[in-house]
Amino acid sequence: MTAVAVSTATVAGRTQAAPAVRRVGDESAADWNAFVASAAEASLYHRYEWRRVVQRVFGRETHYLAAYDGARMTGVLPLVRLNSRLFGNFLVSLPYVNYGGALFESPEAARLLVDHARDLGVELGVSHIELRHRSNAFESLPVRTDKVAMLLPMPPTSELLWKSVGSKVRAQIKQGRRAGAECVRGAAELLDDFYAVFAENMRDLGTPVYPRRFFQQILEAFPVATNILVVRLNGQPVAAGFLMGDGRTLEIPWASSLRRANRYSVNMLLYWHALEFACEQKYAAFDFGRCTVDSGTYAFKKQWGAQPAQLYWHYWMRGGGEPPRLNHSNPKFGAAVALWRRLPLFVANRLGPMLIGNLP
Numbered sequence: 001m002t003a004v005a006v007s008t009a010t011v012a013g014r015t016q017a018a019p020a021v022r023r024v025g026d027e028s029a030a031d032w033n034a035f036v037a038s039a040a041e042a043s044l045y046h047r048y049e050w051r052r053v054v055q056r057v058f059g060r061e062t063h064y065l066a067a068y069d070g071a072r073m074t075g076v077l078p079l080v081r082l083n084s085r086l087f088g089n090f091l092v093s094l095p096y097v098n099y100g101g102a103l104f105e106s107p108e109a110a111r112l113l114v115d116h117a118r119d120l121g122v123e124l125g126v127s128h129i130e131l132r133h134r135s136n137a138f139e140s141l142p143v144r145t146d147k148v149a150m151l152l153p154m155p156p157t158s159e160l161l162w163k164s165v166g167s168k169v170r171a172q173i174k175q176g177r178r179a180g181a182e183c184v185r186g187a188a189e190l191l192d193d194f195y196a197v198f199a200e201n202m203r204d205l206g207t208p209v210y211p212r213r214f215f216q217q218i219l220e221a222f223p224v225a226t227n228i229l230v231v232r233l234n235g236q237p238v239a240a241g242f243l244m245g246d247g248r249t250l251e252i253p254w255a256s257s258l259r260r261a262n263r264y265s266v267n268m269l270l271y272w273h274a275l276e277f278a279c280e281q282k283y284a285a286f287d288f289g290r291c292t293v294d295s296g297t298y299a300f301k302k303q304w305g306a307q308p309a310q311l312y313w314h315y316w317m318r319g320g321g322e323p324p325r326l327n328h329s330n331p332k333f334g335a336a337v338a339l340w341r342r343l344p345l346f347v348a349n350r351l352g353p354m355l356i357g358n359l360p
Contacts, residue, residue, distance in 0.1 A: 019074070019108055021116040024066045032066065035073045036103065041134045043099035044246040046078060049221040050094070054080055057214045058357035063091070065116055067109040075104030077113040077131075081124060084358035090324075091121055091129045095360040096210070097253060098149060098290045101133040101314070114138060118316050128324060129316040130360060134309070141314040144323050148308035150288040150301035151249075158279040165275075165304055169268065176269035181233045183273040188219050190228040193237035197230075199349050201256035206337030208352035208359070215242060215254075229273055231257075231266045239266040241274055250278040251287035271304065 024032065029048040036046045044050070051062050060080050067075035078100065083089040094100030104110040114131075121129050136143065155161050162170065184190065195212045202209040219226050225246065231239035238261035242254040252274055257267040278286045288301040290311060298308075315323040340348065 019067065019069050019112055021065055021067050021112045024064050028064075028066060031073050032064070032076055035066075035076055039076075039103040039105075041101075042103055043097075044222065044225060044244055044251075045094050045097045045099055046076065046103060047222075051078065053214070053217045053221050054096075057211060057217050060095075060357065063120055065113055065120075067104065067112045069109075074106060075102060075109035075113050077102040077117060079117060079120070079129070081126070082358050082360060083126075086355070087358045088127050088324075089124070090126045090360075091117070091124070092360045093129075093131050096214075098251075098287075098311070099132055099134065101131040102137075110137060114141070114316075121316060121318065127318050130323075131314040133312045133314060136312045138312075138314045142317060142323055143315070144313040145310060146292055147290045147311045147313070148293055148298075149290050149311055150298070150306035151309050152275070152286045152288065152304055152306040154275075154278050154283055154285055156279070156282075158276045161275055161279050165272075169303055172265040172268040173272045175265040176231070179233065179264040179266075181231050181238070181264060181266050181269050183229055183231045183269055185227055185229050185273070185277065187223070187226060187228055188216070190230050190240075191215060191219065193230045193232075194228045194240040194242060197237050197240040197258060198242075198254060198256045199352075200258060200345055202352065203343060203345055203348040204259055204341060206340040208340070208354075208356040209349060210356050211353035218242075218244075227277070229270055229277075231270045231273075233261055233264060233266060238264075239270040241270050243274060243277070245281065245283065248284035249287050250274070250281065250283040250285075251289065253289055255289075275304070 032048045036042045039046070048064070051064060054060050055062060060082065063079040063081070065077040065079065066073050077093060079091045079093050080095050081091050082095060092100070093102070102110055102113045104113060117129055131138070155164060191212070195215065199209045222244065225244055227243040229241045229243065230237050239257035240255070241252050244251050244253060255270065257270065275286055288304070288306050291297040291301065293308060313323070317323065
């Protein structure tokens, strides 16, 4: 554990430590989680258990920064280092998921965390630091605002939800039922079905797939917060979603359906059961995940009544410059995406987990 910015001040004849930032380890896990539980913009990914998931699955270097005022924790910032010849050397809070960034109870704690993150970036020689925030709390930093989260407030009952989604959506849900599709909910016992659908869909999208053990580790780390939904048609899995409940919100960070079954609206049936479960469990909102405004996924999520919530991805750039775009919107990845879509599934499933850990 390393402490920085340590100094002392004398108050009424007593010497006390000035605010400081420390790089914390497992010994601080309980205090870290207690602070996260008190923070309004916290996500499940801010919890200390997520650090262990990332380390165990991807072997990534992690730096968890905590701000202190004396012995009291006043802010946290989890950072993961991604370092590869193909995609570069940088820090992210947090990779692989929609949310992360600094949590803090005062502007002073926020400043200390970001300043120390910058110093860490210089120490590690990274090209940039990416902080995924829900609010524009760091107006002095370069920011990307091309992504939004799509949120749907939950009515108190599934009956009211059914009425609210509209006749067009209801008709598509009924189409799946008429085709004989059925949805089941569970956890680890459904992981193989989920992963079979997810891996094939990722290949079809031209995106490397996460390893199966990533989802297995999430289930083990957050047993109460996680569920899997699988839609089966003629006994075969054709759509699946991974659900994570965080306080008042149920999120579906990973969902897929097989293209050959989409004419039966199995994806609509999947999302209906996810929303119905959110109602049953009395979640206040359902988080459809992030997307670009006016994209196809934006239209899909908006048809359910979801509304956009602006996301702010802040950056520290070594030497300045424009924030990077390590995603499908970057034209330089177009050829790679097209090639990946043509790979045999067993090849994509073998190569994907070797690459995806280096992508944020």
